[in-house]
Amino acid sequence: MRGLFVTGTDTGVGKTVLSAALLAAMAAHGERVSAHKPAVTGLDDPGADATPRHWPADHELLGAAAGISADEIAPLRYGPAVSPMLAAELAGETLTATRLLAAGAAALSASDATDRTLIVEGVGGLLSPLADNLTVCDLAVALRLPLLIAARPGLGTINHTLLTLQCARAAGLSVRAVVLTPWPPQPSALERSNLEAIARFGFVEVHTLGRASGPEIAALARVGAELPWRRWLGERPRVAQAS
Template sequence: MTPSIFITGTDTGVGKTIVTAALARALRDLGRDIGVMKPIQTGVARTSEGWEPGDAEYLAAVSSTGDPMDLICPVRLEAPLAPSVAAELAGTAVDLDRVLASYRKLRTRHAGVLIEGAGGITVPIQKDYGMADLARAMDLPLLIVARPALGTINHTALTAHYAQAVGLTVLGIVIAGMPAEPGLAERTSPAAIEQLTGLPVLGCMPFDSNIDVERGDPGETVEWMIASGTAQRVLDRFSLAASGHSNPENP
């Protein structure tokens, strides 16, 4: 089964783009027809030639889907702020119709699409409309990306519980940027997160200094996504959720 998943984070800068790109490329290498989408990107500069490259271009480069950039990233805003705030400063509003139309178009081009949200699950897109509402409108389950450092237990549990409280299915968690020599917090947090949330940590992606977003270089993250079994575990969790079972221990 080819998954469509909304990928959110416990905060901004936790590794959503790296995980989304690596997972998309890994799934494509495993024979799945996957597209990628960054519906709303903030903090990108506009030049006389257009928008400067950002996370959306990295997703496109690593995944090699070949889709037009206006479908992959239909809304861009210059201010590095929450979409609703960045749009207000620009004297506009996020065009949700355009976002959803682009998503529907990508779904006609691919069997599944990985959607990378902006910031965390409660980040506002418009007044009284946030990332959770967009995930619901797309009717997609969530994959949560978290950081490994101290504090991640609280951030991850809050994200998972909020998502479930508003009716979203959470497939699991990927921890991004695990140091080569993890400290006590990094070593113990994954098990604590699983116990507190009842959700599986599907993988702990190592920190990779070779990642270069500007050049579209994923380092070894794609190979890790396959070799670690993380990509397959995501597929398995999606299949269970699609069949109506959210707990692989008790299908």
């Protein structure tokens, strides 16, 4: 299997932009790609979360970047801008680990069968619950994909990122890199120092994703092209045990 799992230090930190930038950059180089998002919420109220209104919903942006239908990417879609568990409850449903794991496994085998590279975007942060006995971290472990961590460049990011790294490693996940996004053209002393501190204290590669001018695929491909995605995909993922 060939793919990456994109998590973040929080909601609204740039997971979708990073995932879409990777998909667009890969597709621009002839890579066949696909994407999966376990659940999307907030479709009734775009802009209620951290996402500005002019950015499309996650599955739409991922679908446009991957060149596949948005609905295929996120089988579970809800209106309210709340956690997936609460959104499901409000819709009179219960999210189960079985259902979410099966959807993730189906996305993996479909991309394997069609020789596509799969980018899975998590929900919220690594310990965000998806079902009673399933966190985003559990899903990443079960899918056995290497991890990228999207993080903010500014104040507070060192602690959030190191916590996420520690959690990922404790679960046996193989962390490819932390990606600070959006990285300004002229980073401040704080932003540069945050990057160095995360690399030094986290013993991790830290990369940056420039600010895309908007959700257009060409703009995403341009910023994504700076990332060493070939190397991230080429390394053999460490096999992790599902918990």
